Amino acid sequence: MDDIRLARAYLSRVAEPPAVALGLLVGEVGPVRAAELVRAGDVPDAIRDETSARAGHDLAAEDLARAGQAGIRLVVPEDDEWPAWPLLSLDNARARGMRWAAPPLALWVRGPASLDEVMQRSVAIVGARAATPYGEHTASEFAYDLAQQSVTVVSGAAFGIDGAAHRGALAAEGLTVAVLACGADVGYPVAHTALLSRIARAGAIVSEYPPGTTPAKYRFLVRNRLIAALAVGTVVVEAGRRSGARNTASSAAALGKPVLAVPGSVSSPMSQGCHDLIRAATATVATSVPDILEAIGTIGELAERESPPPRPTDGLGPQAIQVHDALHRRTPHTPQHLSHQSGVPLDRVRALLPELELTGLATQTEEGWLSTTA
């Protein structure tokens, strides 16, 4: 097992993810043999293209040691805790031209959570860095409620929505997982170093990149697919028209996973991305945690949704409603008057009034009939 981990650590640094051709080679000959071939440069062009820039740089042992010191372990597909993500696959990557759909070669993980376990009931809550107070409040509330129901909250540890989501889950003493676009030992953003430590205490910090890797724009896009693939479903809380959260949403949708978006003010640019997702039917509407639990149906419980409060007139037919409409609360009316007012025939009015009385909607006085509701 040590040689497998060493080989995957090497490959993890050699190829910039997602590496489709290398992934296929590993699938064919195994990680140890694949590492040998890459080291020797004895690979077809497609793999050379993915690996030649760093093939000579074998830092595997160093990386594993450095990771160990930082409390980071390398989780590999050969481990029990490797997450089940049948949807992120090399077949998809190859057959449908979805390069991003290639699964990671390995994951660097900091924190005690077993990846496989915590992801079985998980929701990604993602959104814009430049979030509004409305968005941060909503992210935090949703995360709090989900964490209280033992749902793991997955996000990207960025400013704005991501941070609010992690904090909400932590406030509920729930599990939360941060997936980074840099090494799991790199505190990015710097202002979130303490937050990341809190996340790693019970949950996990996850990265496809070896220790010390700095974040880069391209890596954020590549990371987003991991968030989408790890969580059972994805909720976009706020997103501008070019937000990376939309990218996460598209990945989740392409993987056939439930995507929800939180509506907001039509004048808020930070809700535009969400409204676009809903309009395009990429996302459904998330206004509450029951909405989310219902969409993430595989989580297994039945979401309780409030139904609108019943009205006393709910079960009445149209003629009964017309007669009831014609009744007054203080001025009693005769059946003749009520018939004329409502347009309902007199004999029907005479039959309906006692029915209304039985359901508490009308009352008879010496001068005529009164309504007993507002």
Place this chain on the structure above:
Amino acid sequence: MDDIRLARAYLSRVAEPPAVALGLLVGEVGPVRAAELVRAGDVPDAIRDETSARAGHDLAAEDLARAGQAGIRLVVPEDDEWPAWPLLSLDNARARGMRWAAPPLALWVRGPASLDEVMQRSVAIVGARAATPYGEHTASEFAYDLAQQSVTVVSGAAFGIDGAAHRGALAAEGLTVAVLACGADVGYPVAHTALLSRIARAGAIVSEYPPGTTPAKYRFLVRNRLIAALAVGTVVVEAGRRSGARNTASSAAALGKPVLAVPGSVSSPMSQGCHDLIRAATATVATSVPDILEAIGTIGELAERESPPPRPTDGLGPQAIQVHDALHRRTPHTPQHLSHQSGVPLDRVRALLPELELTGLATQTEEGWLSTTA
């Protein structure tokens, strides 16, 4: 023509709308003969049920005179300006059990607008009476912009969203039509008497009910179908879970007309109804007037929609983006360093850098390459 108008004025008061059986009789024998039969009580049970309560009360001549004094005319299906609403039909009412789908027997109209003409480019803007400032602002803005584009704004003259919609259209000196659940001469709500006068100056006040008819709960529901049927499409701006605006939306949807709903804060009860409509796919998302114009496609113009602002890196392939990510704005880097950082093979880096330079994204210095964008 006078006898037709007189007959329809009589029938308009005799039967509480919607009167399916009476409508069918009028279709068969014409309004004049139908009025005679109803007056004589010589009708089948279904029609007697709709007419017996008021059949003896012939106020047609009085109603027409009283209407005339109030500037109200009776518009009948035999008139040129009778709106074309193939979707509201007795066939629908009978065949699909949609009693409410019966068209009106006549319409009492106050105001100079020719109904048929103004409805050809029209949008209903409806919503809760207990609207929030957000809802009223949005209704008013949408109505203003639509009116400026010569779209007639149809609503129900109620407090809240309705009033804001009418006012927005009037502020743009556009046409607006109020459809009432009471006589066209009845200023309801009383506080909107002046607003109704302003609406009637260039637009129209429309009612299925003869002069003097008071509003009733049942009549609001019946009126809502007329709003849905008259306008090309319907926009719900705010609606509680039991708002009448949802009823208008369902009617419009059942008639196969476009329905839109305005999203809002997930914590606002007044947006719940809108979110429910969107979730149920009864309505699409309306965040702007272009959304509305696009949905109301029959209006004929192409809605202009803003596309997200382009980014300089938009056309780049993944390797070019990776190389660009590795560039720094102030510290020059060699191709070797960039290859190692990005994971892109050295020969590809050497080919891509001049491409990036051509598109203004990179620049070469004596010490190496720099990024020229943020």
